[in-house]
Amino acid sequence: MSVLVFIELEEGKIKKSSREAISYAAALGNTTAVALGSASADELATAGANGASKVLHVSDERLNAGLIQPYAEVLAAAANSTEATIIVTAKSSLADAVVGRVAAKLGAGLVSNVVALPDTSNEFVVKRSIYTGKAFANTSITTDKKILAIKKNAIELKTDGGPADVEAFSVSLDDALFNAKITATDKAEGDVLLPEADIVVSGGRGLKGPENWGIIEDLAKTLGAATGCSKPVSDMDWRPHHEHVGQTGVKVSPSLYIAVGISGAIQHLAGVNSSKYIVVINKDEEAPFFKAADYGIVGDAFEVLPKLNEALKKALA
Amino acid sequence: MNILVCITHVPDTTSRIAFTNDNTEFDKNGVQFIIGPYDDYALARAVELKEQHGGKITVLNVGEAETEPTIRKALAIGADEAVRVNAFPSDSFFVANQIAAVAKQGEYDLILMGRESIDFNGGMVHGMVGELLGLPSFSPVMQLDVEGTTAKITREIEGGKEKLEVSLPFVAGCQEPIAEWKIPNMRGIMSARTKPLNVVEPTDATVHSQLSKYELPPAKGAVKMIDADNVEELVDLLKNEAKVI
Ligand SMILES: Cc1cc2nc3c(=O)[nH]c(=O)nc-3n(C[C@H](O)[C@H](O)[C@H](O)COP(=O)(O)OP(=O)(O)OC[C@H]3O[C@@H](n4cnc5c(N)ncnc54)[C@H](O)[C@@H]3O)c2cc1C
Ligand SMILES: Nc1ncnc2c1ncn2[C@@H]1O[C@H](COP(=O)(O)O)[C@@H](O)[C@H]1O
Numbered sequence: 001m002s003v004l005v006f007i008e009l010e011e012g013k014i015k016k017s018s019r020e021a022i023s024y025a026a027a028l029g030n031t032t033a034v035a036l037g038s039a040s041a042d043e044l045a046t047a048g049a050n051g052a053s054k055v056l057h058v059s060d061e062r063l064n065a066g067l068i069q070p071y072a073e074v075l076a077a078a079a080n081s082t083e084a085t086i087i088v089t090a091k092s093s094l095a096d097a098v099v100g101r102v103a104a105k106l107g108a109g110l111v112s113n114v115v116a117l118p119d120t121s122n123e124f125v126v127k128r129s130i131y132t133g134k135a136f137a138n139t140s141i142t143t144d145k146k147i148l149a150i151k152k153n154a155i156e157l158k159t160d161g162g163p164a165d166v167e168a169f170s171v172s173l174d175d176a177l178f179n180a181k182i183t184a185t186d187k188a189e190g191d192v193l194l195p196e197a198d199i200v201v202s203g204g205r206g207l208k209g210p211e212n213w214g215i216i217e218d219l220a221k222t223l224g225a226a227t228g229c230s231k232p233v234s235d236m237d238w239r240p241h242h243e244h245v246g247q248t249g250v251k252v253s254p255s256l257y258i259a260v261g262i263s264g265a266i267q268h269l270a271g272v273n274s275s276k277y278i279v280v281i282n283k284d285e286e287a288p289f290f291k292a293a294d295y296g297i298v299g300d301a302f303e304v305l306p307k308l309n310e311a312l313k314k315a316l317a
Numbered sequence: 318m319n320i321l322v323c324i325t326h327v328p329d330t331t332s333r334i335a336f337t338n339d340n341t342e343f344d345k346n347g348v349q350f351i352i353g354p355y356d357d358y359a360l361a362r363a364v365e366l367k368e369q370h371g372g373k374i375t376v377l378n379v380g381e382a383e384t385e386p387t388i389r390k391a392l393a394i395g396a397d398e399a400v401r402v403n404a405f406p407s408d409s410f411f412v413a414n415q416i417a418a419v420a421k422q423g424e425y426d427l428i429l430m431g432r433e434s435i436d437f438n439g440g441m442v443h444g445m446v447g448e449l450l451g452l453p454s455f456s457p458v459m460q461l462d463v464e465g466t467t468a469k470i471t472r473e474i475e476g477g478k479e480k481l482e483v484s485l486p487f488v489a490g491c492q493e494p495i496a497e498w499k500i501p502n503m504r505g506i507m508s509a510r511t512k513p514l515n516v517v518e519p520t521d522a523t524v525h526s527q528l529s530k531y532e533l534p535p536a537k538g539a540v541k542m543i544d545a546d547n548v549e550e551l552v553d554l555l556k557n558e559a560k561v562i
Binding site: 094180 | 361459
C-alpha cells in the first residue's frame with residue numbers, strides 16, 4: 001500500500017508532528033513524504049529515520065508561505081502520482097485548512113484528531129479524539145482513498161530508519177491559485193511552538209499582570225518548554241493570542257503541563273486534558289484545577305516558582 | 318453585502334459528556350445546546366460587517382428539528398433569515414455538500430464558519446466547501462475587514478499571525494478576537510420569532526465515514542499534593558515517577 005505524508009516545515013526544519021505523522025504512515029505501508037518550499041536535501045533525507053522511503057520536494061519558492069489552495073493542489077498531485085490510497089498529516093491549523101480541500105478534490109474520506117493506528121481487521125476504523133479531548137469516537141472510513149489527520153503527541157516517534165531518497169517533484173501551479181497576498185508576518189523566532197511542545201508552562205490571571213511573566217519564562221527556559229496562558233490573559237493582551245490554551249484556543253497534548261495561577265475552568269481543561277502529566281500551582285486549595293492534576297502545590301506563584309526553577313536547574317544540571 | 322454564516326448546534330462547553338445505547342449515541346440528558354463558540358464569533362463579525370456595509374445575513378445549519386432553538390438564537394443575535402437542511406450531520410463531507418448546495422442558491426460575498434466545531438473538532442468543513450464551490454478558503458481567521466471587493470484578514474499561524482489581502486468572495490473559518498460574542502437583546506428575541514426559517518431537504522446523500530462506537534477516557538487518578546516548602550519533592554516525582562524531565 002502506498003501512503004503519502006504531508007511534511008510541514010518550520011524555519012526549514014521538519015516539524016516534530018510531521019515526524020509523528022511519518023512514523024504513523026510507516027506502520028501502514030510504503031511511505032512517501034512531500035515537502036513544499038525551500039528546504040535542504042539533508043534535512044529532508046532525515047524523514048527516513050521516521051520511516052519515509054522517499055521525500056518528494058516541491059521547491060517552488062512561492063510555496064514558502066503556507067498558502068492553502070496551492071498546498072492542496074500539490075498534495076492532490078503527489079497523491080495521484082504516488083497512487084497513494086492513504087494520506088497522513090499532523091493535525092495543525094495549516095493542515096486543517098488544506099486537507100479539507102484535498103479531501104473534496106480526491107473524494108477521500110477525511111478523519112481528524114486520530115490518536116491510534118487503524119483497525120483494519122474488518123473495515124478501516126480509526127479512533128479519534130472528540131468533544132475537545134473529553135471522549136473518543138471510532139469511525140469507519142468508507143471511501144477507497146482516505147485522509148487521516150493525526151493528533152499531536154499521540155503517536156510514538158520511530159527514529160531508527162536510514163536516510164530517505166529526496167527527489168524533486170514539480171507541479172505546475174497556476175498563478176490564480178496564489179490569490180492571497182501576504183502583507184505582514186508576525187512570528188516569534190526560535191521559540192518552542194506551543195502546539196508541538198513536549199512541556200508547557202502556562203500562566204493565568206493569578207499572575208496579576210504581564211510584567212510578572214518573567215517567572216513563567218524562566219521556568220520554561222529551564223525546561224525547554226513552550227509558554228501558554230488562559231483566555232482572560234490573552235483577552236487582556238497580557239500575552240499573544242497564539243498562547244491561549246483551551247476550548248477556544250490551542251489544544252495541547254504535552255508530556256507535562258504546568259499550570260500556574262489558573263483556576264481550572266472546564267473550558268481551560270478542555271485544552272489540556274490530553275496532557276500526560278499535569279502540575280498545578282495555585283494559592284487556593286479549592287481551585288478546581290487540582291481535581292484534574294497529577295501533582296499539586298498550594299502556594300503563592302511568586303514564591304513557589306523561583307524556588308522550583310532553582311531546584312529544577314540543579315536537578316537538570 | 319450578502320453573508321452566509323454556518324452554525325453548529327453543540328453541547329454547552331460545561332456539559333458532562335456521556336453516551337447511551339451501548340455507546341453508540343450521545344447522551345443528551347440534561348445537556349444544554351448552544352451555537353458553537355467559533356461559529357458565534359463568525360456570526361458576531363457578520364453582524365458588525367452588516368452594520369458597516371449594509372446587506373443581509375443568512376444563517377445555515379445542517380441538523381434535525383431539535384436545532385431550531387439554536388437557529389432562532391442566531392436570528393435574535395442579528396441574522397435576517399435562516400436555512401435548516403433537515404438531516405443529521407454525521408459526516409463532514411455530507412455537511413459540506415449541503416452547505417455548498419445552499420451557497421450556490423445565493424450570491425454570497427462571504428461564507429463565514431467557525432474554525433472548528435466543538436463536538437467533532439474536525440476543522441475541515443470550510444476547506445471542503447471552498448473546494449466544492451471553487452472559492453478560496455482561509456482558517457483560522459482572527460481579523461476580517463472588508464473594503465469594496467477586497468478583504469484584509471489576519472490568520473493565526475503556529476507561533477504568530479499573518480496579514481493577507483484577498484478578494485471576495487471566499488470562505489473563512491473564524492476564531493477570536495475577530496469580534497466579541499453578542500448577547501441577544503429583547504428586541505432581537507422578539508423579532509427572531511417572525512424571521513423566516515426555511516427547512517430544506519438534503520440534496521446529496523454521499524457520506525465518507527460512519528461512526529461506530531464512542532469511548533470515554535479512563536478516569537484520572539488522585540492528585541498528589543506537595544508542600545510548597547518542598548519543591549525538591551516535585552522535581553523528584555517529575556524525574557523519577559512521571560519521568561517527564
Ligand atoms: C464558551 C467559553 C469558552 C472559553 N474558552 C476558554 C479557553 O479556551 N481557555 C481558557 O483559559 N478559558 C476559556 N474560557 C474562560 C474560562 O471559563 C475561565 O474564565 C478562565 O479560564 C479563567 O482564567 P484564569 O484561571 O486565568 O483566571 P481566574 O479564574 O481568575 O483564576 C485565577 C487563579 O489564580 C489563582 N491565584 C491568584 N493569585 C495567585 C498567586 N499569587 N499564586 C498562585 N495562584 C494565584 C486564584 O486562586 C485563581 O484560581 C471560556 C469561557 C467560555 C464561556
Ligand atoms: N452541521 C453543520 N451545520 C452548519 N454548519 C456546520 C455544520 N458542521 C460544521 N459546520 C461549520 O463548519 C465549521 C467547521 O466544522 P468542523 O469541520 O466540523 O470542525 C463549523 O464551525 C461550522 O461553521
